Amino acid sequence: MDLAVAGGQPYSIGIGPYQNNGRICYNKNGVLDSLPGWTSQITMAAMDVDFADMDKNGYLDLVFACHVTPNYIFLADSAGSISTTPSWSSGDMNYFANSLTIAEIDSNKYLDLVISDNSQLGGHGRFKSYNFDSAPSGQSNPDWFSNSGGYGSAVLLEDLNSDNQVDLLTGRWWGSVDFYTGSSDTFSLDPTWNSSTSSVIEAYVLKDVDQDGWMQTRNIVVIYQGSFHVIYLPNKSIEKINSIELNGIQLTAGLDYNYNSELKWVTFTDALVSGDIIEFNYVYSTDRDLLVSNWDSHIGNYLFYNQTNPTSIQTTSVQNNENIVNISPNPFNNTCRINIYSPQVNDLEITIFDIRGRLVKRLVNQEILPGSHYFNWNAIDDKGITVSTGTYLYLINLGNKTFTGKLLLFQ
Numbered sequence: 001m002d003l004a005v006a007g008g009q010p011y012s013i014g015i016g017p018y019q020n021n022g023r024i025c026y027n028k029n030g031v032l033d034s035l036p037g038w039t040s041q042i043t044m045a046a047m048d049v050d051f052a053d054m055d056k057n058g059y060l061d062l063v064f065a066c067h068v069t070p071n072y073i074f075l076a077d078s079a080g081s082i083s084t085t086p087s088w089s090s091g092d093m094n095y096f097a098n099s100l101t102i103a104e105i106d107s108n109k110y111l112d113l114v115i116s117d118n119s120q121l122g123g124h125g126r127f128k129s130y131n132f133d134s135a136p137s138g139q140s141n142p143d144w145f146s147n148s149g150g151y152g153s154a155v156l157l158e159d160l161n162s163d164n165q166v167d168l169l170t171g172r173w174w175g176s177v178d179f180y181t182g183s184s185d186t187f188s189l190d191p192t193w194n195s196s197t198s199s200v201i202e203a204y205v206l207k208d209v210d211q212d213g214w215m216q217t218r219n220i221v222v223i224y225q226g227s228f229h230v231i232y233l234p235n236k237s238i239e240k241i242n243s244i245e246l247n248g249i250q251l252t253a254g255l256d257y258n259y260n261s262e263l264k265w266v267t268f269t270d271a272l273v274s275g276d277i278i279e280f281n282y283v284y285s286t287d288r289d290l291l292v293s294n295w296d297s298h299i300g301n302y303l304f305y306n307q308t309n310p311t312s313i314q315t316t317s318v319q320n321n322e323n324i325v326n327i328s329p330n331p332f333n334n335t336c337r338i339n340i341y342s343p344q345v346n347d348l349e350i351t352i353f354d355i356r357g358r359l360v361k362r363l364v365n366q367e368i369l370p371g372s373h374y375f376n377w378n379a380i381d382d383k384g385i386t387v388s389t390g391t392y393l394y395l396i397n398l399g400n401k402t403f404t405g406k407l408l409l410f411q
């Protein structure tokens with residue numbers, strides 16, 4: 001993996017926040033170059049930086065959160081070369097950003113950006129989101145601001161209450177962990193939950209430490225057109241990648257691919273091109289726990305266990321070389337999606353039973369064409385009645401193969 005450097009300095013005595021160029025030091029066979037191989041033409045007082053494919057062209061772009069200068073996005077072109085001049089900048093005043101995080105907020109394919117502002121040196125210190133529904137360009141203002149401000153620091157986006165809408169965790173210096181509920185493609189204006197702790201929060205990491213929400217899953221991605229160096233996996237986190245196969249050949253971690261657990265991308269050293277079939281075997285979690293780092297040496301760091309949705313370890317996909325079944329989310333609270341990959345024309349039958357083996361729903365009985373297909377079950381039975389919370393079993397017959405497993409419904 002290559003290293004991007006923000007390189008700003010907020011407290012340079014006498015000269016105010018210090019500006020410098022953004023930089024990337026490239027990794028050559030496991031050794032970082034000592035000099036940057038990419039340098040921005042402009043200088044910034046950048047406090048945080050991340051890689052993300054903001055314009056969905058298959059290459060990672062660079063996003064900077066800055067003090068005193070706007071926040072910037074530098075896009076990579078169709079050959080993967082990152083522009084040295086920004087494609088997008090923030091238009092709002094009261095800068096003094098501290099941290100950034102990136103996820104899809106508003107239900108379109110383009111990633112969105114959340115930034116914390118910190119009012120110690122100026123500004124109002126509120127949290128804000130910039131939502132994109134196309135490749136970032138020009139200048140735009142925040143689509144959402146939190147009501148309250150302060151010495152904002154850590155931010156993280158994750159659907160913590162499992163309603164398929166991303167939520168926002170924020171932190172500040174001398175403050176609690178705050179949770180803004182995501183709804184209708186935005187967030188509550190005030191926190192809907194906060195911790196009873198107070199510390200000088202610097203950064204957050206979500207990881208399923210007690211592994212009570214681990215879900216083994218398999219996803220197949222088929223490249224239909226274009227070429228890609230980065231793939232975003234559909235589940236909410238990547239806890240652990242067990243293997244990635246490209247056209248049936250196992251790839252080597254660190255050499256052929258790298259991944260980012262928070263930002264959910266997997267990057268590939270060689271471009272994936274039309275006709276490639278990539279098979280991901282990995283663990284995601286429905287129950288990630290929160291680690292909080294703290295600057296105050298009188299208080300330790302914190303680990304908050306997630307109590308909302310504990311499940312036992314589940315296997316939701318079935319190992320098979322030809323036909324693939326993948327279900328997400330599972331557990332679910334309204335609708336789960338059953339993805340089927342068939343290499344050929346096949347008869348498909350999907351039936352849902354309750355835990356005693358009684359028929360609940362005949363979901364699908366049809367012939368399917370080669371490729372990926374999905375079918376939603378909205379927890380309604382054959383009589384049109386919404387079924388109750390509990391464990392259900394699915395039976396999938398695809399051609400001459402049978403797959404079974406559990407579906408966990410909670411409401």
Ligand SMILES: [Ca+2]
Binds near residue numbers: 055059
């Ligand atoms: Ca890109």
Ligand SMILES: [Ca+2]
Binds near residue numbers: 108
């Ligand atoms: Ca978006």
Ligand SMILES: [Ca+2]
Binds near residue numbers: 158164
């Ligand atoms: Ca949510």
Ligand SMILES: [Ca+2]
Binds near residue numbers: 207212213287
């Ligand atoms: Ca957990």
